[in-house]
Amino acid sequence: xxxxxxxxxxxxxxxxxxxxxxxxxxxxxxxxxxxxxxxxxxxxxxxxxxxxxxxxxxxxxxxxxxxxxxxxxxxxxxxxxxxxxxxxxxxxxxxxxxxxxxxxxxxxxxxxxxxxxxxxxxxxxxxxxxxxxxxxxxxxxxxxxxxxxxxxxxxxxxxxxxxxxxxxxxxxxxxxxxxxxxxxxxxxxxxxxxxxxxxxxxxxxxxxxxxxxxxxxxxxxxxxxxxxxxxxxxxxxxxxxxxxxxxxxxxxxxxxxxxxxxxxxxxxxxxxxxxxxxxxxxxxxxxxxxxxxxxxxxxxxxxxxxxxxxxxxxxxxxxxxxxxxxxxxxxxxxxxxxxxxxxxxxxxxxxxxxxxxxxxx
Numbered sequence: 001x002x003x004x005x006x007x008x009x010x011x012x013x014x015x016x017x018x019x020x021x022x023x024x025x026x027x028x029x030x031x032x033x034x035x036x037x038x039x040x041x042x043x044x045x046x047x048x049x050x051x052x053x054x055x056x057x058x059x060x061x062x063x064x065x066x067x068x069x070x071x072x073x074x075x076x077x078x079x080x081x082x083x084x085x086x087x088x089x090x091x092x093x094x095x096x097x098x099x100x101x102x103x104x105x106x107x108x109x110x111x112x113x114x115x116x117x118x119x120x121x122x123x124x125x126x127x128x129x130x131x132x133x134x135x136x137x138x139x140x141x142x143x144x145x146x147x148x149x150x151x152x153x154x155x156x157x158x159x160x161x162x163x164x165x166x167x168x169x170x171x172x173x174x175x176x177x178x179x180x181x182x183x184x185x186x187x188x189x190x191x192x193x194x195x196x197x198x199x200x201x202x203x204x205x206x207x208x209x210x211x212x213x214x215x216x217x218x219x220x221x222x223x224x225x226x227x228x229x230x231x232x233x234x235x236x237x238x239x240x241x242x243x244x245x246x247x248x249x250x251x252x253x254x255x256x257x258x259x260x261x262x263x264x265x266x267x268x269x270x271x272x273x274x275x276x277x278x279x280x281x282x283x284x285x286x287x288x289x290x291x292x293x294x295x296x297x298x299x300x301x302x303x304x305x306x307x308x309x310x311x312x313x314x315x316x317x318x319x320x321x322x323x324x325x326x327x328x329x330x331x332x333x334x335x336x337x338x339x340x341x342x343x344x345x346x347x348x349x350x351x352x353x354x355x356x357x358x359x360x361x
Contacts, residue, residue, distance in 0.1 A: 001318075001322055001326065001327060001328070001329055001358055001359055001360075001361045002029040002030070002327065002328045002329070002359075003026075003028050003029055003030075003328075003329055003330075003331065003355050003358055003359055004023075004028060004029060004030035004031060004032050004078075004080065004082075004110075004328065004329070004330040004331065005019065005022065005023040005026075005028050005030075005031050005032070005330070005331055005333065006031075006032045006033075006034060006082060006227065006330055006331065006332040006333070007019045007020065007031050007032065007033050007034070007067065007071075008034075008054075008055070009033040009034040009035075009036075009061060009062050009064055009067055010034075010055055010060050010061055010062060011055070011057070011060040011061075011062065012054075013062075015054055015055075016062070016067060016071065017071075019031070020071055020074070020075060020077070022348075022351065023077060024075060024077060025352060026351055026352040026355040026356075027352075027355060027356070027359070028077065028355055029077065029078065029328075030077050030078035030079065030080055030107065030110060030330075031071070031075075031077055031078075031079060031080070032079070032080040032081060032082040032110065032112070032227075032330050033062075033064035033065075033067050033068055033079070033080070033081045033082070034061065034064060034081075034082065035061075035064045035081055035083065035084040035085070035120070036059075036061045036119075036120055037059065037061060037119070037120045037123070037124060038059050038119040038120060038123065038281070038282070038283060039058035039059050039061075039282070040119075040251075040252060040254055040255060040277075040280075040282055041058040041251065041252075041282065042251070042282045042283060042285065042287050042290055043057070043058060043059065043283065044287040045248055045251065045287055045290060045291065046058040048248065049246070049248055049249070053337075053340070064081045064084065065081065065097050065101065068080075068081065068101050068104075068105065068109065069100075069101060069104055072101060072104045072105030072106070072107075072109075073104060073105075075106070075107065076106050076107050077107045078105065078107035078108045078109065078110060078167070079101060079105045079107065079108075079109050079110070080109060080110030080111070080112060080173070080330075081110070081111060081112050082110075082112040082173070082175075082193060082227055082330055083112030083113055083114040083173065083175045083193065084111075084112065084113060084114075085113070085114050085115060085116030085117070085120065085121070086113055086114070086115060086116065086131075086134055086135040086138035086139070087115070087116040087121055087126050087127065087128060087131065087134060088116070088120075088121070088126055090138065090141070091137075091138045091139075091140075091141035091142040091145060092141065092145060092151070092157065092159070094111070094113075094138075094142065095141075095142050095145035095146055095159060096159055096161065098111045098146065098170040099146070099159060099161040099162070099163065099170060100161065101170070102162075102164075102165050102167065102169065102170045103161065103162060103165055105167070106167065107167055108165065108167030108168055108169075108170070108171070109170045109171075110170070110171045110173055110191070111170050111171065111172050111173065112173040112174075112175060112193055113135070113138070113139065113142070113172060113173070113174055113175065114135070114174070114175035114176075115131035115132055115134070115135045115175075115181065115278070116128060116131055116278075117277055117278050117279075118278065118279050118280065118281050119280065119281045119282065119283070122281065123281065123283070131278075132178075132180045132181060132184075135181070135184065136180075136184055139172075139174070139184055139187075139188040139189075140152060140188070142172065142188070143172070143188045145159055146163065146169065146170055146172065147163070148163075149161075149163055171190040171191055171223075172188065172189050172190045172191070173189060173190065173191035173192065173193040173222075173225060174188065174189040174191070174192060174193065174222075175193050175194065175195065175227075176189075176192060176194060176206075176210070177194055177196070177198075177206075179209075182206055182209045182210050182213065183213045185210045185213070185214075185222055186209075186210045186211065186212065186213025186214035186215075186216070186217060186219065186221075186222065187213055187214070187217045187219070189210075189222040190222055190223065191222050191223040191224075191225050191328065192206075192207065192210050192222050192223070192224055192225055193225040193226070193227055193328075193330065194206070194225075194226060194227070195226070195227040195228070195229075196255055196256070196276065196277055196305050197256060197257075197260065197304050197305055198226075200320040200321050200323070200324045201324070203226070203321055203324050203325075203326070204324030204325060207224045207324065207325045208325075210222055210224075223327050223328055224325045224326055224327045224328070225326070225327065225328040225329070225330060226321060226326055226328075226329055226330070227330045227332065228306075228307050228318070228329060228330065228331055228332065229252075229305065229306035229307065229332045229334055230306065230307045230308075230314065230331045230332060230333055230334065230335075231306060231307070231308045231309075231333075231334050231335050231337070231338075232309075232310070232311065232314065232333070232335045232347045232350045232351065232354065233308065233309065233310065233335070233339075233343070233347060234310060235309060235310050235313065236303075236308050236309040236310075236313055239308045239309065239338070240299050240308075242338040242339045242343070243299060243302065243338055245338070246338045246339075247294040247295040247297070248290075248291070248294045249337060249338045250294050250297040250299075250302050251282075251290055251293075251294055251297070252302070252305065252306070253297050253301050253302050253305060254268075254269065254270065254276065254277075254280050254282055254285075255276045255277040255280070255305055256268075256276045256277075256301060256304060256305055257274060257275050257276040258270070258271065258272050258273060258274040258275075258276070260276070260301065260304060261301065264298050264300065264301045265298075266293075266296065266297070266298075266301075268280075269285050269286075269289060269290065269293065270285070306334070310350075311350050311353050311354045311357060314354055315354070315357045315358060315361075318358055318361065319361055322361040329358060331354075331355075333351060335347050335350075335351075
């Protein structure tokens with residue numbers, strides 16, 4: 001299994017340089033950036049949790065492509081964005097960026113594409129209507145530009161940049177969960193990069209669906225990836241205890257759908273039809289209501305969206321996905337988001353061991 005590390009992609013810059021050094025020391029295959037404007041955390045609540053945290057502002061996000069360009073000149077690891085969306089920029093602009101970064105980064109560039117999230121679009125005036133249809137048109141143009149250097153309409157629109165370097169071509173990863181996006185992954189993607197709320201069996205079923213669509217389109221099956229929020233600790237039980245002490249940290253479950261919240265006996269603060277991460281704009285919610293809600297959130301709901309445990313427990317959890325075809329794991333290491341700096345420092349040496357064990361799967 002190949003392993004990537006998701007970078008903070010946040011101010012201050014030293015955190016991103018430090019994360020790259022961690023990835024290199026652990027023999028990761030790649031590092032990936034995040035493309036957000038707003039965080040899932042309400043800024044008022046973050047201010048109450050900021051002691052002993054590295055980020056003073058949850059919305060201090062760097063531009064992911066600028067970070068990739070800056071770091072890509074300093075490392076042999078592949079760079080990537082996990083993921084940008086098809087709403088803010090059209091395919092020709094993103095294709096030019098991807099080809100530029102493929103030339104700048106010795107290890108090449110992984111371009112993750114998704115439909116987008118309301119929190120990164122609506123507050124800034126971007127259109128979030130027909131996201132899947134927009135993404136389909138985006139991917140059709142992107143594929144033509146990266147493969148042929150030209151727009152698919154047969155006109156004069158072209159890119160003169162090299163389409164391939166010593167590291168190969170830019171690799172397109174599609175963040176797909178629903179049926180239409182799974183189809184688009186098979187038809188246009190080099191890789192599949194889902195994230196939230198999949199158990200191993202469902203992961204395997206959707207992987208086969210992607211492969212079927214690729215076969216019907218006459219394309220090889222995309223590589224099967226997973227972007228996994230991961231917390232290393234003494235044990236799953238110990239991490240559970242840390243969340244009891246810091247219940248506000250459980251508000252990351254806002255990324256789960258209203259359906260999943262109802263399954264645990266709660267109503268989603270974003271409403272009964274919320275899809276979670278695609279829809280929620282945490283900054284629009286009442287900070288007081290979130291404070292009151294946080295202690296009531298069951299840990300089981302939290303674990304549906306992240307992987308928690310010791311190295312041994314995490315290897316066991318990811319091995320179940322490997323048996324269902326997982327080939328490329330991108331880890332968002334959030335160790336220390338509860339327990340603070342002490343927790344992060346205590347388990348810093350566990351990350352290289354985790355990468356080593358996972359690479360053997």
